[in-house]
Amino acid sequence: xxxxxxxxxxxxxxxxxxxxxxxxxxxxxxxxxxxxxxxxxxxxxxxxxxxxxxxxxxxxxxxxxxxxxxxxxxxxxxxxxxxxxxxxxxxxxxxxxxxxxxxxxxxxxxxxxxxxxxxxxxxxxxxxxxxxxxxxxxxxxxxxxxxxxxxxxxxxxxxxxxxxxxxxxxxxxxxxxxxxxxxxxxxxxxxxxxxxxxxxxxxxxxxxxxxxxxxxxxxxxxxxxxxxx
Numbered sequence: 001x002x003x004x005x006x007x008x009x010x011x012x013x014x015x016x017x018x019x020x021x022x023x024x025x026x027x028x029x030x031x032x033x034x035x036x037x038x039x040x041x042x043x044x045x046x047x048x049x050x051x052x053x054x055x056x057x058x059x060x061x062x063x064x065x066x067x068x069x070x071x072x073x074x075x076x077x078x079x080x081x082x083x084x085x086x087x088x089x090x091x092x093x094x095x096x097x098x099x100x101x102x103x104x105x106x107x108x109x110x111x112x113x114x115x116x117x118x119x120x121x122x123x124x125x126x127x128x129x130x131x132x133x134x135x136x137x138x139x140x141x142x143x144x145x146x147x148x149x150x151x152x153x154x155x156x157x158x159x160x161x162x163x164x165x166x167x168x169x170x171x172x173x174x175x176x177x178x179x180x181x182x183x184x185x186x187x188x189x190x191x192x193x194x195x196x197x198x199x200x201x202x203x204x205x206x207x208x209x210x211x212x213x214x215x216x217x218x219x220x221x222x223x224x225x226x227x228x229x
Contacts, residue, residue: 092126092127092128093127093128093129093130093194093195094119094121094123094127094128094129094161094193095127095193095196096192096193096196096197096198096199096200097198098121098122098123098125098127099119099120099121099122099123099193099200100119100120100122100200101117101118101119101120101189101191101200101201101202102117102118102120102202103115103116103117103118103171103189103202103203103204103205103206104116104117104118104168104227104228105228106206107228107229108175111174111175111178111179112172112173112174112175113172113173113174113175113206114170114171114172115170115171115172115206116168116169116170116171116227116228116229117133117135117168117169117170117171117189117191117220118166118167118168118227118228119133119166119167119168119191119193119200119223120161120164120165120166121161121162121163121164121165121166122163122164123163124163125163126160126161126162126163127160127161128158128159128160128161129158129159129161129167129193129194129223130156130157130158130159130194130195130223131156131194131195131222131223132151132156132169132194132220132221132222132223133169133191133192133193133194133220133223134148134190134191134192134199135148135149135171135189135190135191135192135220136148136149136189136190136199137184137186137188137189137204137209137211138186138187138188138189138190138201139184139186139187140187140188145184145186145209145211146184146209146210146211146212146216146218149171149217149218149219149220150217150218150219150220151219151220151221151222152170152172152219152220152221152222154221154222155222156222156223157222157223157224159223159224159225165225166225166226166227167223167224167225167226168223168224168226168227168228168229169220169221169222169223169224170219170220170221170229171218171219171220172218172219172220172221173209173210173216173217173218173219174210174215174216174217176208176209176210179210179213179214179215179216180213180214180215181210181211181212181213181214181215181216182210182211182212182213182216183208183209183210183211184208184209184211185204185207185208185209186204186209187203187204188201188202188203188204189201189202189203189204194223
């Protein structure tokens with residue numbers, strides 16, 4: 001048996017302990033003792049940092065441009081469309097409350113009855129009428145007689161009415177005695193100015209009108225300046 005001095009044994013134990021602790025530390029850090037960790041860690045960290053920083057500068061500038069340009073364009077478009085031509089036209093239109101309705105004298109011919117329906121500006125301002133008025137024959141209780149008149153073909157014009165001036169539309173139908181249509185005698189004629197909802201009521205002076213059957217259609221022409229043809 002070879003005798004080993006106590007001091008030598010202590011040195012051997014100390015070296016063994018340090019070696020084991022080194023191995024345990026390496027395992028605890030998740031590193032493989034057979035790999036080359038320093039090259040792997042330093043090689044991936046540097047490119048990752050550079051990739052994060054470089055796209056920020058070119059991407060942020062276009063985003064700022066896109067958020068700014070539409071804002072100014074929208075403002076200009078709204079300003080240019082804010083004052084259209086519809087508002088002056090609407091303000092110049094004659095309203096029902098500014099008009100007076102009347103039915104002119106019959107001008108018969110060739111089996112036809114022809115009545116001018118007149119609208120007169122009774123307001124203190126100048127206004128306009130354009131198109132066809134609405135009309136309906138009614139009884140004393142307000143019930144309508146016959147269908148609505150049909151519009152004659154024509155080219156409506158804008159009629160400008162100063163205070164006291166008038167426009168007229170022709171109301172025409174076949175004489176019931178000639179056409180054989182069934183008739184009724186209206187108490188009044190309702191006249192609605194173009195683009196208005198409220199009607200003016202005027203006494204009907206023309207006697208019986210066709211309300212059904214053959215040749216019972218009533219026709220209406222567009223408005224023209226004046227009170228009669």
